[in-house]
Amino acid sequence: MKKTPTEVKILVSAKKVFYQKGLKGARMQEIADDAGVNKAMLHYYFRSKEKLFDKVFEESVQSVTPVLMNVFLEDSDLNTKIAHLVEMLIDLFMNEPYLSNFIVNELSQNPEKLFLNVLDLEDGLIGKVIPLINQQLQVEIEKGNINSEIRSAELIVNIMSLCLFPIMSQTVLQKTLGIDDERMIRFMNKRKQTVTQFVLDAIKP
Amino acid sequence: MKKTPTEVKILVSAKKVFYQKGLKGARMQEIADDAGVNKAMLHYYFRSKEKLFDKVFEESVQSVTPVLMNVFLEDSDLNTKIAHLVEMLIDLFMNEPYLSNFIVNELSQNPEKLFLNVLDLEDGLIGKVIPLINQQLQVEIEKGNINSEIRSAELIVNIMSLCLFPIMSQTVLQKTLGIDDERMIRFMNKRKQTVTQFVLDAIKP
DNA sequence: TTCAGGTTTAATTAATTGGTCAATAAATAG
DNA sequence: CTATTTATTGACCAATTAATTAAACCTGAA
Numbered sequence: 001m002k003k004t005p006t007e008v009k010i011l012v013s014a015k016k017v018f019y020q021k022g023l024k025g026a027r028m029q030e031i032a033d034d035a036g037v038n039k040a041m042l043h044y045y046f047r048s049k050e051k052l053f054d055k056v057f058e059e060s061v062q063s064v065t066p067v068l069m070n071v072f073l074e075d076s077d078l079n080t081k082i083a084h085l086v087e088m089l090i091d092l093f094m095n096e097p098y099l100s101n102f103i104v105n106e107l108s109q110n111p112e113k114l115f116l117n118v119l120d121l122e123d124g125l126i127g128k129v130i131p132l133i134n135q136q137l138q139v140e141i142e143k144g145n146i147n148s149e150i151r152s153a154e155l156i157v158n159i160m161s162l163c164l165f166p167i168m169s170q171t172v173l174q175k176t177l178g179i180d181d182e183r184m185i186r187f188m189n190k191r192k193q194t195v196t197q198f199v200l201d202a203i204k205p
Numbered sequence: 206m207k208k209t210p211t212e213v214k215i216l217v218s219a220k221k222v223f224y225q226k227g228l229k230g231a232r233m234q235e236i237a238d239d240a241g242v243n244k245a246m247l248h249y250y251f252r253s254k255e256k257l258f259d260k261v262f263e264e265s266v267q268s269v270t271p272v273l274m275n276v277f278l279e280d281s282d283l284n285t286k287i288a289h290l291v292e293m294l295i296d297l298f299m300n301e302p303y304l305s306n307f308i309v310n311e312l313s314q315n316p317e318k319l320f321l322n323v324l325d326l327e328d329g330l331i332g333k334v335i336p337l338i339n340q341q342l343q344v345e346i347e348k349g350n351i352n353s354e355i356r357s358a359e360l361i362v363n364i365m366s367l368c369l370f371p372i373m374s375q376t377v378l379q380k381t382l383g384i385d386d387e388r389m390i391r392f393m394n395k396r397k398q399t400v401t402q403f404v405l406d407a408i409k410p
Numbered sequence: 411t412t413c414a415g416g417t418t419t420a421a422t423t424a425a426t427t428g429g430t431c432a433a434t435a436a437a438t439a440g
Numbered sequence: 441c442t443a444t445t446t447a448t449t450g451a452c453c454a455a456t457t458a459a460t461t462a463a464a465c466c467t468g469a470a
Contacts, residue, residue: 006417021314025229028458038419043459105310108303108376109226147406153382154399161370166362168373171313177335177358194359201352202407211447233428243449248429 007045009035011055014042018056019098022105026053057106057113060099067092072129078140082159083196089163090192094185100164129156146203155203162195212250214240216260219247223261224303227310231258262311262318265304272297277334283345287364288401294368295397299390305369334361351408360408367400 003011013035017026028049032039046052071085093100107114133152140146166173166188174184208216218240222231233254237244251257276290298305312319338357345351371378371393379389 004417022227022229024227025314027456029456039458040420040460041418044417047459049458101310101313104374104377105306108306108374109230111376111380114377114380149399154396157371157378158367158400158403160374161366162363165366165370165373168370169309169313169365171316172309172319173362175316175319191359194354195363198363198407201409202403204406209447232426244428245430245450246448249447252429254428 004045006035006037006041009037010042010045010052011059014052014056015060018053019060019096019102022102023050023053023110054113060103063096064092064099064103069129072132078136078146079200081136082199083192085159086163086196086199087192089160090167090188090195093164093167094188097167097170100168104164104168144205147205150203155199158202159195159199162198163191166191209250211240211242211246214242215247215250215257216264219257219261220265223258224265224301224307227307228255228258228315259318265308268301269297269304269308274334277337283341283351284405286341287404288397290364291368291401291404292397294365295372295393295400298369298372299393302372302375305373309369309373349410352410355408360404363407364400364404367403368396371396 010031013031014026016034017031021027026049028042029039031052032042035041042049042052046055067088068085071081071088074081074084076084130152133156137146137150137152137155141148141150170184174180179187215236218236219231221239222236226232231254233247234244236257237247240246247254247257251260272293273290276286276293279286279289281289335357338361342351342355342357342360346353346355375389379385384392
């Protein structure tokens with residue numbers, strides 16, 4: 001079941017439109033126009049708006065989790081791992097500006113979609129990563145390298161927060177602080193260092 | 206122009222529905238049903254969906270800015286101010302779970318709505334707060350209490366990130382980490398301390 | 411060449427949904 | 441008590457939009 005060119009064009013456009021406008025805000029006609037195909041093609045290949053959306057959503061999640069997984073599983077000390085994670089997150093979500101908003105939004109509006117995708121408790125992101133990081137933290141604590149109060153879940157939440165929130169509220173930030181697109185990119189790139197530093201400072205003993 | 210009971214009921218329900226489903230996702234009928242009034246009343250009092258939305262949006266922004274403003278302007282040292290800000294943000298947005306999502310979403314999809322509300326560059330949140338925090342930071346740096354690399358904008362962004370992101374992705378967090386509502390509240394309450402500590406640690410010299 | 415399969419199109423349908431309106435009820439003023 | 445304004449209702453309209461369908465169009469195999 002190789003994807004036809006039309007199918008691919010539709011998916012690309014659907015992604016673009018759904019990312020920006022969400023499930024309810026998106027219009028099938030707009031997706032068709034953007035893809036340069038007849039609207040009926042969307043139904044021909046994907047049956048319904050919801051099905052098309054689900055495909056896009058699934059692909060969006062799958063574009064993220066393996067990348068994160070790799071960083072978490074790489075064989076490096078905690079500091080480097082944190083630095084890599086920060087860099088990865090910022091790069092990934094800066095290059096796809098609406099992605100973080102899209103995932104967080106649609107997921108908080110339709111929590112049931114979570115199970116089909118992210119949550120593979122056995123060997124998915126959560127099941128594998130939390131214990132691993134926990135263990136790695138334990139080692140560093142014993143070495144006296146970091147504060148013994150640090151919880152892995154909390155650490156990850158903090159890193160995600162510091163990386164994703166500014167991207168999710170990019171529009172607001174840019175408007176309020178009056179910075180253009182180019183400067184925003186520089187700001188976020190610089191943030192790779194400052195966030196890493198911020199996090200490392202915060203877990204020092 | 207005192208608000209009639211019906212008008213209030215509509216606004217309460219509109220808030221509830223718009224917060225959860227956004228401008229496009231919300232249905233006038235659903236708002237009417239929730240308020241227990243005839244759909245025509247929504248138009249009678251607010252003309253159009255967009256107008257009703259704008260009212261809700263305006264009120265939502267105005268429920269936040271004064272509170273933040275107070276914390277920023279209070280006469281206390283930086284540490285206390287940070288602790289208060291963190292506590293305030295978490296309390297405020299935990300009590301209105303969809304508020305942060307609502308504001309960030311709708312604002313990133315309709316950036317033009319920003320100007321009418323948040324952005325009073327003369328004496329609004331941004332115009333007053335940034336210089337003030339900057340100045341306060343300068344004092345602390347000279348006293349040698351904090352790291353001289355800290356930028357006020359960045360500090361605020363970090364605090365906001367750490368407080369708001371977990372609330373915005375609450376659903377996801379709860380599902381992935383498998384915690385119920387009650388435990389989530391405890392988690393976020395404990396976070397008032399850990400985030401404050403995290404931030405303070407990170408700006409130490 | 412022809413036929414069969416999938417593909418594409420334009421036109422149409424059906425459902426949803428924001429918005430209106432005329433009739434009615436309730437409240438208020440005179 | 442009556443007249444007038446204000447509030448409320450249910451039925452309806454118009455526009456939008458997802459979905460369907462039937463016919464046309466390829467394309468490659470026989």
